[in-house]
Amino acid sequence: MSIPAIELMTALRSGQSTAPRLTWYGPDSERVELSGRVLDNWVAKTSNLLQDELDAEPGMRLRLDLPAHWKSVILALAAWQLGMEVVTGDAEAELLATADPGPGAAAGGVDAVLAVALPALAMRWQGGLPTGVLDYAAEVRSHGDVFMPHVDPEAGRPAIRTAKGAVHVHGALLADFAAAHDAGQRLLVPAAEGLESVLAQALGTWKSDGSVVLVHPEVEVTGKLRAAERISGN
Template identity: 75%
Template structure:
Protein backbone atom coordinates (compact mmCIF):
# COMPACT_ATOMS: atom_id res chain seq x y z
CA UNK A 1 0.00 0.00 0.00
CA UNK A 2 1.28 3.45 -0.88
CA UNK A 3 1.11 6.04 1.88
CA UNK A 4 1.86 9.79 1.64
CA UNK A 5 5.41 9.43 2.99
CA UNK A 6 6.26 6.95 0.24
CA UNK A 7 4.69 9.20 -2.39
CA UNK A 8 6.59 12.20 -1.02
CA UNK A 9 9.95 10.43 -1.29
CA UNK A 10 9.10 9.38 -4.84
CA UNK A 11 8.33 13.00 -5.72
CA UNK A 12 11.55 14.26 -4.13
CA UNK A 13 13.75 11.86 -6.10
CA UNK A 14 11.97 12.36 -9.42
CA UNK A 15 10.85 15.99 -9.62
CA UNK A 16 13.72 18.51 -9.76
CA UNK A 17 15.85 15.75 -8.22
CA UNK A 18 19.11 17.70 -8.44
CA UNK A 19 17.70 20.85 -6.83
CA UNK A 20 18.30 21.56 -3.11
CA UNK A 21 15.53 20.19 -0.92
CA UNK A 22 17.09 20.30 2.55
CA UNK A 23 19.91 22.66 3.52
CA UNK A 24 21.34 22.56 7.04
CA UNK A 25 23.26 25.35 8.78
CA UNK A 26 24.96 24.12 11.93
CA UNK A 27 27.68 25.11 14.40
CA UNK A 28 31.31 25.48 13.29
CA UNK A 29 30.29 26.82 9.87
CA UNK A 30 28.49 23.60 8.91
CA UNK A 31 26.47 23.73 5.73
CA UNK A 32 24.99 20.53 4.34
CA UNK A 33 22.90 20.63 1.17
CA UNK A 34 20.82 17.64 0.10
CA UNK A 35 19.19 17.50 -3.31
CA UNK A 36 15.97 15.57 -3.74
CA UNK A 37 17.85 12.51 -4.94
CA UNK A 38 20.44 12.67 -2.15
CA UNK A 39 17.78 13.21 0.51
CA UNK A 40 15.89 10.21 -0.84
CA UNK A 41 19.12 8.15 -0.74
CA UNK A 42 19.69 9.03 2.90
CA UNK A 43 16.10 8.15 3.76
CA UNK A 44 16.31 4.89 1.81
CA UNK A 45 19.57 3.89 3.51
CA UNK A 46 18.06 4.70 6.90
CA UNK A 47 14.87 2.77 6.14
CA UNK A 48 16.98 -0.22 5.09
CA UNK A 49 19.03 0.05 8.28
CA UNK A 50 15.87 0.06 10.38
CA UNK A 51 14.25 -2.77 8.46
CA UNK A 52 17.17 -5.09 7.70
CA UNK A 53 19.36 -4.61 10.77
CA UNK A 54 16.82 -3.77 13.48
CA UNK A 55 13.78 -5.72 12.21
CA UNK A 56 11.59 -2.62 12.03
CA UNK A 57 8.21 -3.10 10.40
CA UNK A 58 4.92 -1.22 9.93
CA UNK A 59 3.22 -0.35 13.19
CA UNK A 60 6.41 -0.30 15.29
CA UNK A 61 7.46 2.89 17.08
CA UNK A 62 10.70 4.88 16.81
CA UNK A 63 11.41 7.44 19.51
CA UNK A 64 13.56 10.34 18.36
CA UNK A 65 15.48 11.66 21.36
CA UNK A 66 17.13 14.24 19.12
CA UNK A 67 16.96 17.96 18.38
CA UNK A 68 15.74 19.37 15.09
CA UNK A 69 18.59 18.45 12.73
CA UNK A 70 18.89 17.16 9.20
CA UNK A 71 19.65 13.67 10.52
CA UNK A 72 16.59 13.58 12.79
CA UNK A 73 14.44 14.71 9.85
CA UNK A 74 15.90 11.86 7.77
CA UNK A 75 15.16 9.36 10.55
CA UNK A 76 11.55 10.54 10.78
CA UNK A 77 11.06 10.27 7.02
CA UNK A 78 12.60 6.79 7.04
CA UNK A 79 10.30 5.64 9.83
CA UNK A 80 7.23 7.01 8.06
CA UNK A 81 8.28 5.41 4.78
CA UNK A 82 8.30 2.11 6.67
CA UNK A 83 4.85 2.75 8.13
CA UNK A 84 6.22 3.22 11.65
CA UNK A 85 5.05 5.67 14.30
CA UNK A 86 7.44 8.48 15.26
CA UNK A 87 7.50 9.28 18.99
CA UNK A 88 8.88 12.67 20.01
CA UNK A 89 8.22 12.66 23.76
CA UNK A 90 9.04 10.13 26.45
CA UNK A 91 6.41 7.70 25.20
CA UNK A 92 7.01 4.01 24.81
CA UNK A 93 8.68 2.73 21.66
CA UNK A 94 10.44 -0.35 20.36
CA UNK A 95 13.39 1.55 18.90
CA UNK A 96 15.26 4.62 20.13
CA UNK A 97 17.45 7.04 18.18
CA UNK A 98 19.43 9.33 20.48
CA UNK A 99 22.34 11.72 20.60
CA UNK A 100 23.14 10.71 24.19
CA UNK A 101 23.23 6.90 24.37
CA UNK A 102 25.34 6.84 27.52
CA UNK A 103 22.83 8.73 29.65
CA UNK A 104 19.75 6.57 29.18
CA UNK A 105 19.36 4.15 32.08
CA UNK A 106 16.08 2.93 30.59
CA UNK A 107 17.76 1.89 27.32
CA UNK A 108 17.06 -1.77 28.17
CA UNK A 109 13.37 -0.99 27.63
CA UNK A 110 14.02 -0.74 23.87
CA UNK A 111 14.55 -3.53 21.37
CA UNK A 112 17.42 -1.48 19.92
CA UNK A 113 19.16 1.85 20.48
CA UNK A 114 20.70 3.90 17.67
CA UNK A 115 23.43 6.43 18.52
CA UNK A 116 23.29 9.43 16.19
CA UNK A 117 26.37 11.71 16.13
CA UNK A 118 25.28 15.18 15.04
CA UNK A 119 28.48 16.80 13.65
CA UNK A 120 28.13 17.00 9.88
CA UNK A 121 31.33 15.12 9.02
CA UNK A 122 31.09 12.44 11.72
CA UNK A 123 31.82 9.03 10.18
CA UNK A 124 31.22 7.19 13.45
CA UNK A 125 30.32 7.81 17.08
CA UNK A 126 33.18 9.60 18.88
CA UNK A 127 34.32 7.21 21.60
CA UNK A 128 32.97 4.00 23.04
CA UNK A 129 29.32 3.04 22.83
CA UNK A 130 27.40 0.91 25.32
CA UNK A 131 27.15 -2.73 24.33
CA UNK A 132 24.55 -3.41 21.67
CA UNK A 133 24.06 0.22 20.64
CA UNK A 134 24.08 0.75 16.86
CA UNK A 135 26.34 3.48 15.49
CA UNK A 136 24.14 5.26 12.93
CA UNK A 137 26.96 7.11 11.17
CA UNK A 138 29.12 4.00 10.84
CA UNK A 139 26.34 1.67 9.72
CA UNK A 140 23.94 3.66 7.54
CA UNK A 141 26.26 4.18 4.56
CA UNK A 142 26.58 0.44 3.92
CA UNK A 143 22.87 0.07 3.23
CA UNK A 144 21.22 0.30 -0.17
CA UNK A 145 20.15 3.50 -1.91
CA UNK A 146 16.78 2.00 -2.86
CA UNK A 147 14.21 0.95 -0.29
CA UNK A 148 11.90 -2.03 -0.80
CA UNK A 149 9.51 -2.62 2.08
CA UNK A 150 9.08 -6.16 3.41
CA UNK A 151 5.56 -5.39 4.63
CA UNK A 152 2.71 -3.15 3.54
CA UNK A 153 2.11 -0.08 5.74
CA UNK A 154 -1.42 0.75 6.82
CA UNK A 155 -2.76 4.18 6.00
CA UNK A 156 -5.00 4.14 9.07
CA UNK A 157 -2.10 3.34 11.42
CA UNK A 158 -0.74 6.13 13.59
CA UNK A 159 2.20 8.12 12.23
CA UNK A 160 2.65 10.59 15.10
CA UNK A 161 0.92 12.19 18.07
CA UNK A 162 1.45 15.94 18.06
CA UNK A 163 2.22 18.02 21.14
CA UNK A 164 -1.47 18.97 21.27
CA UNK A 165 -2.40 15.32 21.71
CA UNK A 166 -3.83 14.93 18.21
CA UNK A 167 -3.11 11.55 16.61
CA UNK A 168 -2.26 11.69 12.91
CA UNK A 169 -2.56 8.56 10.76
CA UNK A 170 -0.19 7.89 7.89
CA UNK A 171 -2.96 8.69 5.42
CA UNK A 172 -3.29 12.18 6.92
CA UNK A 173 0.37 12.97 7.48
CA UNK A 174 0.53 15.56 4.69
CA UNK A 175 -3.05 16.75 4.88
CA UNK A 176 -3.47 16.97 8.65
CA UNK A 177 -0.03 17.19 10.26
CA UNK A 178 2.02 19.12 7.68
CA UNK A 179 1.77 22.89 7.38
CA UNK A 180 0.36 24.55 4.27
CA UNK A 181 2.76 26.56 2.11
CA UNK A 182 2.80 28.26 -1.26
CA UNK A 183 4.00 26.24 -4.22
CA UNK A 184 7.77 26.18 -4.62
CA UNK A 185 8.47 27.87 -1.29
CA UNK A 186 12.10 28.13 -0.10
CA UNK A 187 11.38 27.97 3.62
CA UNK A 188 13.55 29.05 6.55
CA UNK A 189 12.96 26.73 9.51
CA UNK A 190 14.43 27.52 12.92
CA UNK A 191 15.73 24.35 14.60
CA UNK A 192 15.29 26.07 17.97
CA UNK A 193 11.52 25.73 17.57
CA UNK A 194 11.87 21.98 18.12
CA UNK A 195 11.76 18.80 16.08
CA UNK A 196 7.98 18.62 15.75
CA UNK A 197 7.82 22.15 14.34
CA UNK A 198 10.65 21.36 11.93
CA UNK A 199 8.82 18.27 10.69
CA UNK A 200 5.50 20.10 10.33
CA UNK A 201 7.07 22.91 8.32
CA UNK A 202 9.41 20.73 6.24
CA UNK A 203 6.70 18.26 5.23
CA UNK A 204 4.50 21.16 4.20
CA UNK A 205 7.25 22.75 2.11
CA UNK A 206 8.11 19.50 0.31
CA UNK A 207 4.45 18.69 -0.22
CA UNK A 208 4.23 22.05 -2.02
CA UNK A 209 7.23 21.17 -4.22
CA UNK A 210 9.40 23.49 -2.14
CA UNK A 211 12.62 23.24 -0.15
CA UNK A 212 13.84 23.84 3.38
CA UNK A 213 16.73 25.68 5.02
CA UNK A 214 17.03 24.37 8.58
CA UNK A 215 19.14 26.57 10.88
CA UNK A 216 20.70 25.58 14.22
CA UNK A 217 19.91 27.93 17.16
CA UNK A 218 23.58 28.95 17.42
CA UNK A 219 23.64 30.18 13.81
CA UNK A 220 22.68 33.82 13.29
CA UNK A 221 20.18 34.30 10.50
CA UNK A 222 21.80 37.26 8.80
CA UNK A 223 20.60 39.25 5.81
CA UNK A 224 23.41 37.60 3.85
CA UNK A 225 22.14 34.12 4.72
CA UNK A 226 18.61 35.10 3.75
CA UNK A 227 19.76 36.59 0.47
CA UNK A 228 22.14 33.74 -0.37
CA UNK A 229 19.47 31.11 0.26
CA UNK A 230 16.54 33.24 -0.97
CA UNK A 231 14.40 32.03 1.92
CA UNK A 232 10.99 32.96 3.25
CA UNK A 233 10.00 32.73 6.90
CA UNK A 234 10.96 34.24 10.22
Protein backbone atom coordinates (compact mmCIF):
# COMPACT_ATOMS: atom_id res chain seq x y z
CA MET A 1 0.00 0.00 0.00
CA SER A 2 1.32 3.44 -0.90
CA ILE A 3 1.36 6.02 1.89
CA PRO A 4 2.40 9.69 1.64
CA ALA A 5 5.91 9.05 3.02
CA ILE A 6 6.58 6.49 0.27
CA GLU A 7 5.12 8.79 -2.38
CA LEU A 8 7.27 11.65 -1.10
CA MET A 9 10.48 9.60 -1.39
CA THR A 10 9.50 8.57 -4.92
CA ALA A 11 9.01 12.23 -5.85
CA LEU A 12 12.33 13.29 -4.31
CA ARG A 13 14.35 10.69 -6.19
CA SER A 14 12.59 11.20 -9.53
CA GLY A 15 11.92 14.95 -9.81
CA GLN A 16 15.06 17.08 -10.15
CA SER A 17 16.85 14.25 -8.34
CA THR A 18 20.28 15.93 -8.43
CA ALA A 19 19.07 19.21 -6.92
CA PRO A 20 19.74 19.88 -3.20
CA ARG A 21 16.87 18.81 -0.95
CA LEU A 22 18.48 18.85 2.50
CA THR A 23 21.55 20.87 3.49
CA TRP A 24 22.94 20.70 7.01
CA TYR A 25 25.17 23.28 8.70
CA GLY A 26 26.68 21.93 11.90
CA PRO A 27 29.42 22.80 14.38
CA ASP A 28 33.09 22.54 13.37
CA SER A 29 32.34 23.95 9.89
CA GLU A 30 30.17 20.96 8.92
CA ARG A 31 28.20 21.21 5.72
CA VAL A 32 26.34 18.20 4.36
CA GLU A 33 24.27 18.46 1.19
CA LEU A 34 21.87 15.74 0.11
CA SER A 35 20.23 15.75 -3.30
CA GLY A 36 16.85 14.09 -3.75
CA ARG A 37 18.54 10.92 -4.99
CA VAL A 38 21.07 10.82 -2.14
CA LEU A 39 18.41 11.62 0.46
CA ASP A 40 16.29 8.75 -0.84
CA ASN A 41 19.36 6.49 -0.77
CA TRP A 42 20.04 7.27 2.90
CA VAL A 43 16.39 6.72 3.77
CA ALA A 44 16.27 3.40 1.87
CA LYS A 45 19.42 2.13 3.58
CA THR A 46 18.07 3.19 6.99
CA SER A 47 14.69 1.56 6.33
CA ASN A 48 16.47 -1.66 5.38
CA LEU A 49 18.61 -1.47 8.51
CA LEU A 50 15.53 -1.03 10.72
CA GLN A 51 13.66 -3.82 8.96
CA ASP A 52 16.45 -6.38 8.53
CA GLU A 53 18.50 -5.83 11.69
CA LEU A 54 15.90 -4.65 14.21
CA ASP A 55 12.81 -6.46 12.85
CA ALA A 56 10.91 -3.19 12.46
CA GLU A 57 7.46 -3.40 10.90
CA PRO A 58 4.29 -1.29 10.53
CA GLY A 59 2.75 -0.24 13.81
CA MET A 60 5.98 -0.40 15.82
CA ARG A 61 7.26 2.76 17.47
CA LEU A 62 10.68 4.36 17.04
CA ARG A 63 11.68 6.83 19.76
CA LEU A 64 14.08 9.50 18.52
CA ASP A 65 16.16 10.55 21.51
CA LEU A 66 18.07 12.92 19.25
CA PRO A 67 18.38 16.65 18.58
CA ALA A 68 17.15 18.17 15.34
CA HIS A 69 19.83 16.98 12.91
CA TRP A 70 20.01 15.67 9.36
CA LYS A 71 20.38 12.11 10.66
CA SER A 72 17.27 12.52 12.83
CA VAL A 73 15.32 13.53 9.73
CA ILE A 74 16.63 10.49 7.85
CA LEU A 75 15.58 8.17 10.67
CA ALA A 76 12.09 9.67 10.83
CA LEU A 77 11.60 9.34 7.07
CA ALA A 78 12.83 5.74 7.19
CA ALA A 79 10.43 4.89 10.01
CA TRP A 80 7.52 6.47 8.12
CA GLN A 81 8.44 4.61 4.95
CA LEU A 82 8.13 1.41 6.98
CA GLY A 83 4.76 2.45 8.39
CA MET A 84 6.14 2.95 11.90
CA GLU A 85 5.17 5.56 14.48
CA VAL A 86 7.77 8.19 15.43
CA VAL A 87 7.74 9.32 19.06
CA THR A 88 9.97 11.69 21.05
CA GLY A 89 10.62 12.49 24.69
CA ASP A 90 10.00 9.68 27.14
CA ALA A 91 7.21 8.03 25.19
CA GLU A 92 7.12 4.25 25.14
CA ALA A 93 8.58 2.57 22.07
CA GLU A 94 9.89 -0.76 20.83
CA LEU A 95 12.99 0.76 19.21
CA LEU A 96 15.22 3.62 20.35
CA ALA A 97 17.64 5.77 18.32
CA THR A 98 19.87 7.82 20.59
CA ALA A 99 23.07 9.84 20.69
CA ASP A 100 23.55 8.81 24.33
CA PRO A 101 23.61 4.99 24.34
CA GLY A 102 24.83 4.59 27.90
CA PRO A 103 24.03 1.64 30.17
CA GLY A 104 20.55 3.05 30.86
CA ALA A 105 19.61 3.54 27.20
CA ALA A 106 17.49 0.42 27.08
CA ALA A 107 15.53 1.34 30.21
CA GLY A 108 11.81 1.57 29.63
CA GLY A 109 11.36 -1.71 27.86
CA VAL A 110 12.71 -1.01 24.37
CA ASP A 111 13.55 -4.09 22.31
CA ALA A 112 16.59 -2.62 20.54
CA VAL A 113 18.83 0.45 20.65
CA LEU A 114 20.52 2.23 17.76
CA ALA A 115 23.51 4.44 18.63
CA VAL A 116 23.67 7.49 16.34
CA ALA A 117 26.98 9.35 16.08
CA LEU A 118 26.20 12.96 15.17
CA PRO A 119 29.52 14.26 13.72
CA ALA A 120 29.09 14.57 9.96
CA LEU A 121 32.05 12.41 8.97
CA ALA A 122 31.69 9.76 11.69
CA MET A 123 32.07 6.30 10.14
CA ARG A 124 31.38 4.56 13.43
CA TRP A 125 30.70 5.24 17.11
CA GLN A 126 33.82 6.46 18.89
CA GLY A 127 34.44 4.26 21.92
CA GLY A 128 32.68 1.19 23.20
CA LEU A 129 28.97 0.46 23.12
CA PRO A 130 26.91 -1.59 25.56
CA THR A 131 26.18 -5.16 24.50
CA GLY A 132 23.33 -5.35 22.04
CA VAL A 133 23.46 -1.69 20.95
CA LEU A 134 23.77 -1.33 17.17
CA ASP A 135 26.11 1.28 15.67
CA TYR A 136 24.08 3.21 13.06
CA ALA A 137 27.02 4.81 11.28
CA ALA A 138 28.94 1.55 11.00
CA GLU A 139 25.97 -0.53 9.83
CA VAL A 140 23.80 1.64 7.61
CA ARG A 141 26.10 1.83 4.57
CA SER A 142 26.09 -1.95 4.10
CA HIS A 143 22.35 -2.07 3.49
CA GLY A 144 20.57 -1.95 0.15
CA ASP A 145 19.92 1.21 -1.84
CA VAL A 146 16.34 0.18 -2.66
CA PHE A 147 13.73 -0.46 0.02
CA MET A 148 11.04 -3.11 -0.30
CA PRO A 149 8.81 -3.54 2.76
CA HIS A 150 8.23 -7.06 4.05
CA VAL A 151 4.79 -5.96 5.27
CA ASP A 152 2.70 -3.29 3.55
CA PRO A 153 2.19 -0.17 5.69
CA GLU A 154 -1.32 0.93 6.59
CA ALA A 155 -2.60 4.47 6.05
CA GLY A 156 -4.71 4.44 9.21
CA ARG A 157 -1.88 3.66 11.62
CA PRO A 158 -0.26 6.47 13.68
CA ALA A 159 2.77 8.12 12.05
CA ILE A 160 3.72 10.63 14.75
CA ARG A 161 2.57 11.57 18.22
CA THR A 162 3.34 15.21 19.01
CA ALA A 163 4.53 16.63 22.32
CA LYS A 164 0.99 17.95 22.90
CA GLY A 165 -0.49 14.50 22.41
CA ALA A 166 -1.90 14.95 18.90
CA VAL A 167 -1.69 11.82 16.75
CA HIS A 168 -1.30 12.07 12.97
CA VAL A 169 -1.87 8.94 10.89
CA HIS A 170 0.19 7.98 7.86
CA GLY A 171 -2.53 8.74 5.37
CA ALA A 172 -2.79 12.35 6.60
CA LEU A 173 0.87 12.98 7.45
CA LEU A 174 1.44 15.53 4.68
CA ALA A 175 -2.03 17.02 4.94
CA ASP A 176 -2.26 17.46 8.72
CA PHE A 177 1.26 17.40 10.19
CA ALA A 178 3.41 19.00 7.49
CA ALA A 179 3.70 22.81 7.62
CA ALA A 180 2.29 24.80 4.71
CA HIS A 181 4.87 26.48 2.43
CA ASP A 182 4.94 28.19 -0.93
CA ALA A 183 6.09 26.09 -3.87
CA GLY A 184 9.80 25.76 -4.61
CA GLN A 185 11.18 27.54 -1.55
CA ARG A 186 14.73 27.13 -0.31
CA LEU A 187 13.74 27.23 3.36
CA LEU A 188 15.97 28.07 6.32
CA VAL A 189 15.01 25.82 9.26
CA PRO A 190 16.74 26.49 12.61
CA ALA A 191 17.50 23.26 14.47
CA ALA A 192 16.90 25.19 17.70
CA GLU A 193 13.14 24.95 16.99
CA GLY A 194 13.28 21.28 17.96
CA LEU A 195 12.92 18.02 16.09
CA GLU A 196 9.13 17.98 15.88
CA SER A 197 9.03 21.42 14.26
CA VAL A 198 11.92 20.59 11.93
CA LEU A 199 10.13 17.47 10.69
CA ALA A 200 6.93 19.41 10.04
CA GLN A 201 8.82 22.18 8.21
CA ALA A 202 10.85 19.73 6.11
CA LEU A 203 7.84 17.65 5.08
CA GLY A 204 5.90 20.75 4.09
CA THR A 205 8.82 22.10 2.08
CA TRP A 206 9.37 18.85 0.17
CA LYS A 207 5.65 18.45 -0.40
CA SER A 208 5.80 21.83 -2.16
CA ASP A 209 8.86 20.79 -4.21
CA GLY A 210 11.26 22.91 -2.17
CA SER A 211 14.48 22.29 -0.26
CA VAL A 212 15.64 22.69 3.33
CA VAL A 213 18.70 24.32 4.90
CA LEU A 214 18.88 22.98 8.46
CA VAL A 215 21.18 25.01 10.74
CA HIS A 216 22.63 23.95 14.10
CA PRO A 217 22.04 26.43 16.98
CA GLU A 218 25.79 27.17 17.19
CA VAL A 219 26.01 28.24 13.54
CA GLU A 220 25.48 31.94 12.83
CA VAL A 221 23.12 32.59 9.94
CA THR A 222 24.94 35.35 8.11
CA GLY A 223 24.02 37.22 4.96
CA LYS A 224 26.84 35.33 3.23
CA LEU A 225 25.28 31.98 4.19
CA ARG A 226 21.85 33.10 3.01
CA ALA A 227 23.24 34.26 -0.30
CA ALA A 228 25.39 31.15 -0.84
CA GLU A 229 22.43 28.85 -0.19
CA ARG A 230 19.95 31.07 -2.10
CA ILE A 231 17.55 30.98 0.83
CA SER A 232 14.12 32.31 -0.13
CA GLY A 233 12.11 31.49 3.01
CA ASN A 234 12.60 32.42 6.69
